[in-house]
Amino acid sequence: MSVRSYLDGALFVEHRDGPAPTILAMHGWGRTRADMLGLIDGRAALVPDLPGFGSSPAPPEAWGTPAYAAQIADMLVADGRAPYVVVGHSFGGRVAAVLAAEHRELVAGVVFLGVPLLHLATPKPPAFAYRAARWACAHHLLRESSMEKLRQRYGSADYKAAHGVMRAVLVRVVAEDYTDYLTRITVPVAFCWGANDSAVPVAVAQRAATVVANVVAFDVVDTASHDVMLQAPERARAALDAVIDAAANP
Amino acid sequence: MELVGVVFGGPSPEHDISILTGLQAARALVGAGVDVCCLYWTKTASWLRVPVEAEAKDFLDPQPAGAVEVELRVPGGFAERRRMRTTPIALDAVLNCCHGGPGEDGTLTGLLELAGLHVSGPRPEPCALLMDKLATTAVAAAAGVPTIPTTLLRLDGDGNGDTSDLLATMPPTPWVVKPRFGGSSLGVEAGVEDIDTARALARRGIGRAGMLVQPLLDGWHDVNIAVRTHPNVELSEIERPLRDSSAIYGYHDKYLAGSGSAGMDSAPRELPANLPPKVREQIVDHTSTLVRALGLTGAPRIDFLWDGDDDVVLCEVNAIPGAWGGYLWQAVGVTPVQLYQGLIAEARNGPVLEPQWAATSDGLALRAAGSIAAKLM
Numbered sequence: 001m002s003v004r005s006y007l008d009g010a011l012f013v014e015h016r017d018g019p020a021p022t023i024l025a026m027h028g029w030g031r032t033r034a035d036m037l038g039l040i041d042g043r044a045a046l047v048p049d050l051p052g053f054g055s056s057p058a059p060p061e062a063w064g065t066p067a068y069a070a071q072i073a074d075m076l077v078a079d080g081r082a083p084y085v086v087v088g089h090s091f092g093g094r095v096a097a098v099l100a101a102e103h104r105e106l107v108a109g110v111v112f113l114g115v116p117l118l119h120l121a122t123p124k125p126p127a128f129a130y131r132a133a134r135w136a137c138a139h140h141l142l143r144e145s146s147m148e149k150l151r152q153r154y155g156s157a158d159y160k161a162a163h164g165v166m167r168a169v170l171v172r173v174v175a176e177d178y179t180d181y182l183t184r185i186t187v188p189v190a191f192c193w194g195a196n197d198s199a200v201p202v203a204v205a206q207r208a209a210t211v212v213a214n215v216v217a218f219d220v221v222d223t224a225s226h227d228v229m230l231q232a233p234e235r236a237r238a239a240l241d242a243v244i245d246a247a248a249n250p
Numbered sequence: 251m252e253l254v255g256v257v258f259g260g261p262s263p264e265h266d267i268s269i270l271t272g273l274q275a276a277r278a279l280v281g282a283g284v285d286v287c288c289l290y291w292t293k294t295a296s297w298l299r300v301p302v303e304a305e306a307k308d309f310l311d312p313q314p315a316g317a318v319e320v321e322l323r324v325p326g327g328f329a330e331r332r333r334m335r336t337t338p339i340a341l342d343a344v345l346n347c348c349h350g351g352p353g354e355d356g357t358l359t360g361l362l363e364l365a366g367l368h369v370s371g372p373r374p375e376p377c378a379l380l381m382d383k384l385a386t387t388a389v390a391a392a393a394g395v396p397t398i399p400t401t402l403l404r405l406d407g408d409g410n411g412d413t414s415d416l417l418a419t420m421p422p423t424p425w426v427v428k429p430r431f432g433g434s435s436l437g438v439e440a441g442v443e444d445i446d447t448a449r450a451l452a453r454r455g456i457g458r459a460g461m462l463v464q465p466l467l468d469g470w471h472d473v474n475i476a477v478r479t480h481p482n483v484e485l486s487e488i489e490r491p492l493r494d495s496s497a498i499y500g501y502h503d504k505y506l507a508g509s510g511s512a513g514m515d516s517a518p519r520e521l522p523a524n525l526p527p528k529v530r531e532q533i534v535d536h537t538s539t540l541v542r543a544l545g546l547t548g549a550p551r552i553d554f555l556w557d558g559d560d561d562v563v564l565c566e567v568n569a570i571p572g573a574w575g576g577y578l579w580q581a582v583g584v585t586p587v588q589l590y591q592g593l594i595a596e597a598r599n600g601p602v603l604e605p606q607w608a609a610t611s612d613g614l615a616l617r618a619a620g621s622i623a624a625k626l627m
Contacts (some may be wrong), residue, residue, distance in 0.1 A: 005446060007452025009451075012447070012450070057454045150313075153311075
C-alpha cells in the first residue's frame with residue numbers, strides 16, 4: 001500500500017503493485033478512493049481520489065467529464081503500465097466511459113457500477129420559481145444569500161453538499177449523455193448494478209448494454225442499491241474478473 | 251427548573267457527526283427530566299433553535315422543520331427571534347457537542363464564555379492546544395509521555411520552500427502525513443513514501459497550515475480511553491477499535507462502519523481491550539499525566555497506539571469526542587445521562603473568571619499616554 005501524488009500534486013492515488021493487468025478504479029461523486037479498495041484484491045492498481053474529492057484538489061474550472069478523463073489519461077501515461085482495466089462507480093464510471101472511448105490505447109476493458117450513462121427521459125427543468133430567482137440573481141435583483149437558500153431548497157443532495165467550482169462541475173456533468181462514447185468502446189465491458197438503485201435505475205444499464213459492442217457480463221444484484229461495490233463486493237469483483245479474462249483472451 | 255442548552259453542528263468537517271452527538275445528548279437529558287433547548291449551529295454559522303424531537307434526517311434540510319432563528323449576543327447569550335420580537339433564552343449551562351473546527355478548537359467555547367454562558371468541556375486554551383497536534387505532542391513529550399517522532403512540513407505561501415534539510419530529520423518511510431490542525435483523521439494520508447507526495451499534501455487546503463510527518467506504525471493497534479474531571483478525575487474503560495483493512499483508524503471506521511445507525515456507538519471495537527496489565531497500567535499513568543500537563547476538563551478521549559507488546563505512544567487527544575465516548579463510560583457503569591449531567595455540573599460550577607482587564611486596564615496608561623501623534627514620531 002502506498003499513496004502517491006501524480007501530475008505535480010493534482011491527483012493523490014493509492015498505488016499498488018501486483019500481477020498485470022493494472023486496475024484503475026474510480027469512485028463516485030462526493031466519495032473517495034476508499035470506496036474502491038475492496039475490489040483490488042491483491043492486484044496491481046491505481047485508485048485515485050478524483051479531482052475535488054478526498055485529498056485531490058478541485059479542478060481549476062468547471063470541468064466536464066472529458067477534462068477529467070484527459071487528466072486521468074495523463075496520470076496513466078505517467079504511470080506507464082497500460083493498458084488498464086478500468087472500474088468506475090457512478091461519477092467515476094462517467095469518466096471511465098469517456099476514457100475508454102477517447103484514450104483507447106490506455107484501456108483494456110471497462111466495468112460500470114451504477115453509472116448514469118444516459119438519460120432515459122428528457123430531464124425536467126428546474127421549478128419555475130427557482131428559474132425566476134436564478135434570473136433575478138444573475139441580474140443583481142436578488143441577493144446571493146437568498147439565492148443560496150433557494151439552491152438549498154431545490155437542489156439535489158449532491159448539489160447541496162457541493163461547494164465552489166464543484167457545484168458547476170456537477171451541473172455540467174449531470175447534463176452529459178455518453179451514448180456516443182459508448183458506441184466507440186470496443187474493449188470488453190461488464191455491467192454490475194444494484195436492483196434497488198434508485199439513483200441510477202437498472203433500466204439505464206439495460207439501455208446502455210444495447211449500445212456497447214462487447215458486453216461480457218451483465219449482473220443485477222437483488223440485495224444491492226447504488227453502492228453495489230460496497231454492498232456486494234464479490235459480485236463487483238466477479239464482473240471485474242470477467243472483463244480481465246475477456247481482455248486476456250480476445 | 252434549570253434550562254440546559256445543547257449546542258451542536260457548526261461550520262466544521264464533523265458537522266454531521268456533531269448533530270448525532272447533540273441529538274443523542276438532548277434526547278437522553280429530556281428522558282431524565284432535564285429541560286433542554288437544542289441549539290443548532292448551521293454549516294454557515296447561523297443559529298437555529300430546533301425541536302428536541304428532531305431526527306438526524308431532518309438536518310438534511312438546512313432549515314429543519316420547526317426551527318426558529320436564534321441570535322447569539324456577546325454579551326447576553328442566546329435570544330430567539332420571532333417576527334419583530336427577540337426573547338432571551340435563559341440558559342443555566344451549555345453542553346457543547348460540536349466536533350472539529352471552531353466548535354472544538356476553543357473558538358466557540360471562548361465566544362460562549364464572553365457571552366456570559368457556562369460551557370462544558372475543556373476551556374478555550376486547552377481546546378486550542380489540543381487542536382494543534384504538534385503542540386500537543388510537544389507538551390506530552392515534555393511531560394514524559396511517549397510520542398510518535400514528528401517532523402513539521404510547512405511550505406511558503408506559494409507552496410514552495412526548500413525541504414532538503416528536513417529530510418535528514420524525517421523518519422524512514424512509509425510515513426503518515428497528517429494536517430497539523432484538525433481532527434477525526436480527516437486529511438490524513440498513510441503510506442506516503444516520497445517527499446514529493448508529502449510536499450503536494452502540504453500545498454493543498456488544510457495542509458497549508460502545516461503537515462506533520464510521522465512514521466507509519468504498521469501493525470500497531472489503536473487503544474483509546476476517556477477521562478472525565480468532575481467531581482474528580484475518573485477514567486473510562488479502554489477500547490481497541492477495529493479498523494477495516496486501512497492503515498489508520500479513519501473517519502469511515504469511526505463514524506460510518508458497524509451495523510445499525512451511523513455513529514461511534516456502533517463502530518466495531520474490542521471493549522474492554524484485551525491488554526497486558528503492564529500496558530493497561532501505562533495507559534492509565536499516561537492519561538493521568540496528560541490531564542495535568544494539558545489542563546484537561548470535561549470528558550476528552552485520549553488515543554494511543556500500542557505495538558502489541560510493551561510499548562504505547564500517544565496519538566492524539568480529542569477535546570470533544572464523538573458521542574462523548576459514551577460507550578467507553580457505559581463499560582464502567584456510567585450511563586450517558588450521568589456523563590452529560592457531570593459535564594453540565596462541571597460547567598455550571600466552574601470558577602467565575604475575573605475579567606482579564608481588571609488588574610491592569612484601569613486607565614492609568616491612557617491618562618499618561620499623551621497624544622497618539624506624539625507617539626508616532
